[in-house]
Amino acid sequence: MSCSCTSKLKNGKDVVDHVKSKGKENFAPTVAHEISCECGETFILKTIVMNCPNCEMTYAVTPCGSADKNNIKQAGLKYA
Template identity: 45%
Template sequence: MNDGKAIVDKVRQVGVGNGYLETPHQVDCSCGETFTMVQFETSCPSCDMTYGVTPCSSHDPSSIKAAGIKY
C-alpha cells in the first residue's frame, strides 16, 4: 500500500489503529515538526497530519505514509 488514506483505513478496519508499534519511529512531518510515532495511526502534534503504517510493514519507517490533515 502506497496511499496513506488506504493504509489508515486498513488499520482502522482491522482495529489496530490505536495499537502500539514494536519499535517507535521518528517521523519528519511535512510541516517541519519531527515527532515519535508510537501507534499504527498517529497524528502530528503540530499540524494534525495523520500518518499510518500497517502492522506487517511497521518495521520499515519508509512504509509510514501521510493520509491528510485530521484524516
C-alpha cells in the same frame, strides 16, 4: 493481517482505512520511529495511526510493516 498487506495499499488513506477496519489503529508500531513532518515538527510515532501534534497531518503504517520507516505513509490532515 498478512505480511503482504503493505504492498496492496496504494496510499496513506488506504493504510488508515485498512488498519481501522481491523480495529488496530491504537497498536504500537514494532519500532517507535521518529517522524519529520512537512510542517517542521519532529515526533515519535507511538501508534500505527497518529497525527502530527503540530499540524495534525495523519501518518499510518500497518502492524506487519511497522519495522520499516519507509512503509509509513501520510494520509492527509486530520484523516485519522
